[in-house]
Amino acid sequence: MPAIKAARSAGGRGHGPLLPPCVLHDNFFYRTRTDYMPTINEKLTEEIRAQARTLLADGTVAAVIGFARGSLPMTVKPVVVRAAADCGRLVWNSFCVLNLANYLPEVLKSVEPPRGPRDPKPAGPLPKVAVLATGCWSRNIVVQTQEHQVDRERVVVMGVASRGMVSRRKVESHFSGREILAVEELDHDLLVTGADFADKINRWSVVRDNCQTCIHPDPVLVDVRIGEPASARKNPNPFKQVDDLEAQTSAERWAWFTSEFSTCIRCYACRNACPLCYCPTCFVDDARPQWVGKSLDPVDTGLFHLLRAYHCAGRCTDCGACESVCPMGINMRMLTKKLNKDVLNLYGMEAGMQPGSPLPLTTYATTDPQKFIVTEAKAVKEDE
Amino acid sequence: MTTQTTQTSSTSQTSQTSQTAPWDPKIIAFLCNWCSYAGADLAGVSRFQYPPNIRIVRVPCSGRVSENMIMSALKSGADGILVSGCHPGDCHYISGNLFARRRFALLSSLLDFVGIEPGRISFSWVSAAEGEQFAEIVKTVTERVRSLGPATRLVKNIDTVQTA
Amino acid sequence: MKVFRLSQAELDDMVQQWSTTRRVYRPATGRQQPAQADCAPGWERAGDGAPLTVAAGPSKASVKTFLFPQPETMQTYSLKSSDPDRALLKEAAKAADKQIVVGLRPCDARSVQLNNLPYRDDPYYQAGLVRTVMVGFTCKAMCSTCFCDQMGGSPMATEGLDIAVSQLDDSFVAEALTPAGEELTAGLDLTPAADSDLKALAALRKDCPQPDNARLDTLKGRDLNTLYKAPLWQGLGESCINCGACTFICPTCYCFDVQDEVVRGAGRRIRYWDSCMFPLYSLHTTGHNPRGLKMQRTRNRFMHKLKYFPDRFGPFSCVGCGRCVQDCPVNIDIREVISDLLTVE
């Protein structure tokens, strides 16, 4: 049984034998080469660390929200850095799939001086927090500001243009389930190594669907610029996936819906990874009345996903965090993407792109389309 | 992993009765207190006939009707849902129905997207003076739901629930 | 104990034969299949003739769903006013026929035993144990996220299995370990294993990583309050998003919530998986929440696995399958947590 022995004898890092060899520095092999040139992400990492150090050292911010290296290939761990000396932990790579805006309200609260629920707000400005933000995350910060979850004055946005984040699931399925032990990231390729294979794959081919169709890769808010601004990206039809599904019959769409969501285990990772979901009590947790049952009944699961998506209408920036964190690989982003399409077509709005104006569902126009209204539909019929 | 094959006596009775009695659509109507409910009242007072399939829930404003209520009615087995409010511009609360219009537009589109038949959920504007129109709309909606048959999609049924 | 030698074709044939009279389940293959009507997420019915292959490492969904279904109907009742038994709860009728789970790994089999410590008096879990036959595959190789040997298990262990299938070079050896396992193999035309097969199996077993929890066992002697107050929880709690992914894919998480569901006069009381990661889990009706902070909930999960459970029952409530390591959205790695806990002063 040599295979078992190999996995064991390779040992781990300083922590002891619990961690296997895959946690070696992702770029370990690459760095040993003589023609070593830092990659784009390595340069960005250095810049992030330097800027974070400055912000923390000169007291501009009390905390920096970023990513640290993960324990597995293609993972990162969201961290809150509070000391300039810890900024070396921060990294930037193509696997930063979580939306850091999700952490912002809580971290902002954590850096405030402690006070009781009825104590008045302390005089003077409260400490600030710096957060890394790509296009979609910065749009979420706009939404959070519009919804009064975040005080814009207290946020230092470290804007990074997104090059598209890689879907771990796509890489894994590219290697049809064979275990991946290390992934090295080059500028346009990924070097993937397993126990018995090593392969180079094109980075863009495994970038997440939402990033591939994204037309706003550059942050809309930038207080500290990291790297270069992204060049404008054109996409003839960012809603292609939705359109394809819309072209099907009602029965086919229902079949898609039931099968797509049938594997949901109701772990709520999609909800909790979403920066829009901050309700103290979610509708699924309401007991009086109880809107949605809590077990794996297909109806309850379906209702949960429909209502969750619907609550994101006009607010979703298609950051893809929900889909990336789903342990069962459900494409629940399709629902929010459909709503994004409708909001854009009906009201001409995109979440987080109009900081000054209200969110689409908190306002109205007297001229809003109402084709779906029965009275009107009937009147039209009579006209004909 | 196993389908719950045995039910309580009462449950099997339920399914029997629902099988034997001819199906007639049940439609939940959320009517705004100020216009549509008064319109329904007027329809009654003026003796305009409309199908007895609707079960009216009086709400203060069509803006009060949340997606949770609509989905909850679907889940509980309503064959159709009608939400009716004041005409745009006539809202007792100035703009409740205008906010509602945006929300309903998105909701009906989303439900259509996942394969809920478009005729299941209807929205309309009926003023307090439109008794006849209310009767007409109820007729239209009832006929649409009747032609769709009993609702099955997103209807919870605990007899056939998987246990694993 | 009976031991047989099987080729891949014979193995497939055996599963096929079982599936003619019983429900046989296997881990869903390839990309997540749409769940079949009577299957839990991550599992599918075997016996469609497709060759049985079990991917390396633990299956996506753990075996606990068979013994601790999501949901389990506990009682049923009627709320119809015409029913003389109105509001009278009755034990729900349960399927009692045997079901066979094929392709679980030794870690999952061990989790069944671990969960049986708190659940030894639970009627539904015990009934599930009686009706479920577990045909496990021992591990030829460990994944990089596997650490079963450090939690007291072993990749070649057979504990908790009715039939253990081990892969030799080009064939399989099936050990029928229990009467239930022997019953399954009885009447089938199987080749008894030769002495050379048994020797090869013994050699594999001797060669593979042995249970070694000496290092972790030092946690058992540590003061609870020291671990509870350790600074590491703060950072973990800050990263954690408090979803239930880890608890629901974990084979040894066994919390449940109880709820009533009524549809058109027919009601049932179900129990379904709950997660100590959810704020609602510990919320009092008064609004007071003993674990109101994210950090407290994250801590509770790890402390339960690594301290509370061992203090109560002996072994750790973790089998080292590595599912949570793979699927945690924010990469909270229990191996790192353990390492950090071991260094707490």
Place this chain on the structure above:
Amino acid sequence: MISYLPYPVRIDDITVETEDGNLKTFKLVFENEAQQKAWKHVPGQFAMLSLAGQGEIPIGIASSPTEQGHLLFTVNRAGKVTTALHQMHPGARMGVRGPLGNGFPIDTEMKGKNIVIIAGGFAVTTLRATLIYLMEHRRDYGKITFIYGARTPGMLLYQKELQEWAKRDDVELHITVDREAPGWNGLVGFVPTIAGQVAPSPENSVALICGPPIMIKFTMPPLEKIGWTDDQVYLSLENRMKCGEGLCCHCNVGPTLVCKDGPVFTRSQVRQLPLEY
């Protein structure tokens, strides 16, 4: 083997206990006589009240085992199930599952000792059960002191019984309300203050304290001053519960399960637990 199936019971009587109407006492009678005979509980234990279609709630048993033929539960209207319960009428069917938990050590540590019972608000329910039990077995125990406080006279539970107990000479009763109120001639002051004034001797004594956390916090210092130790003091914890059998883990306080290991703990036991209750 555990059974999760509640015993069917009927509501025999409902008493509104307090002036705000939020506390009602439900008198429950078993539908099945054999089950009633088999039911045995200890004061301080709780049971799951089950309402079909609503759910189950853990409620302390307010009746003493010596009160044969029925069970009493005093329920505060707070959540989903309790609200539904408050809307029910005598004759309705519900369920009871239990008894659960450990109860007060009436036959062990409490036997032969002086008993001091300190209660605040509606936490008095299981202590009512205890007091009645003690009075039924009066010779087994020493001096009994009962200190009970509520916000207003109208918020005192079991008022008829309080009057009867006041007539007895084998129980020392101290009933107090937080503030002066018209028509109230009794003690005025918070429970901790009264407990300090009564100053029960710790000699060969056991104290049972139930009440809001803030009351317990301030009751201890005056008692400690006159020599009470943590081992002599019994408290009853509460946490969210689902199964009541030590399986579902909802009520854990560190390694301790309130439903199975408790709800009654000595104060020294509680002090060793993490603050998760």
